[in-house]
Amino acid sequence: MILDKQAQTEIASYVGRLLRESFGKGPQSIYVSINRPFVVLYLRNFLSPTEKILLEQDQVHSIQSTRDLLMKSLIPEIKAYLLLLAGMDIREFYYDWGLHNQSGVMVGIEACEDWEQALPVASYRGKEELQREINTISQQVQKRPDELYSFLINDRTLLVIRVGILISIEKELIRIGHEESLRLAKRNLEKSHLHNNGHFQEFLNAKVKDLFVDWDFHLDKSVIVFILNPD
Numbered sequence: 001m002i003l004d005k006q007a008q009t010e011i012a013s014y015v016g017r018l019l020r021e022s023f024g025k026g027p028q029s030i031y032v033s034i035n036r037p038f039v040v041l042y043l044r045n046f047l048s049p050t051e052k053i054l055l056e057q058d059q060v061h062s063i064q065s066t067r068d069l070l071m072k073s074l075i076p077e078i079k080a081y082l083l084l085l086a087g088m089d090i091r092e093f094y095y096d097w098g099l100h101n102q103s104g105v106m107v108g109i110e111a112c113e114d115w116e117q118a119l120p121v122a123s124y125r126g127k128e129e130l131q132r133e134i135n136t137i138s139q140q141v142q143k144r145p146d147e148l149y150s151f152l153i154n155d156r157t158l159l160v161i162r163v164g165i166l167i168s169i170e171k172e173l174i175r176i177g178h179e180e181s182l183r184l185a186k187r188n189l190e191k192s193h194l195h196n197n198g199h200f201q202e203f204l205n206a207k208v209k210d211l212f213v214d215w216d217f218h219l220d221k222s223v224i225v226f227i228l229n230p231d
Contacts, residue, residue, distance in 0.1 A: 007086055008032040014081055015041060015106070022070050024048050027104070033157045037110035039088060040157050042210070042227055047102040055099055061184060063099060068180070071095060082108060094223045096187070096212035105212040105225045107159065124152040126203030133200065134160055134224065137193045141186070143167050145222075158204070158226040166220050174217050187213060194224070206230040 012030040020026030028045035047055070051063050075093050082088040090108040097104045127150060135144050146164025153159055166174075173182045190213050194200075200208050210227035 037112040041106040043104040094214035160224040
């Protein structure tokens with residue numbers, strides 16, 4: 001089920017207002033894509049004047065740390081609003097920023113036992129090749145995921161879900177309290193591999209406009225979002 005345009009507009013307006021109140025500046029635009037059990041929000045032109053100065057000084061970690069703190073308070077509010085407006089019971093929530101593109105993404109996932117059954121049309125051009133490439137990159141960085149799913153939410157939004165990707169040393173780092181350092185390291189490493197991969201455009205017959213990655217370490221899961229510009 002894809003929600004109507006009015007609901008998507010209301011979600012974009014609400015989240016934009018929340019971000020503006022918290023960050024002092026909201027995104028210029030938010031594109032909401034819903035195909036249950038998934039909701040993806042793509043943010044454009046989202047960088048405050050202070051963050052712009054920090055970015056020019058290569059203080060990416062400072063920006064990410066501040067945003068992480070603010071998002072901890074915003075996520076429950078966003079979940080509550082999605083439940084109220086759309087009846088979506090969001091159990092998992094992911095986000096990532098493309099600071100140099102002044103972009104960002106948020107992903108909510110409802111409680112669902114079988115994603116492959118949840119979306120009636122799960123196939124798309126280049127699916128097998130893309131999943132094989134994601135498996136290869138995952139193995140280079142940490143380990144091949146135990147499970148991998150991918151869905152074309154719409155012609156511009158591709159969502160990849162990996163389950164079972166943490167190795168023993170990473171689990172121990174999380175246990176002793178180094179979760180944020182691990183997230184920063186994985187974000188830098190994985191995104192460099194993904195951004196420098198020239199095969200995705202060939203597989204999908206679409207330009208990769210933006211790319212995001214996030215993890216839920218306690219669930220041992222990760223999401224990757226490709227924002228596409230179809231040829």
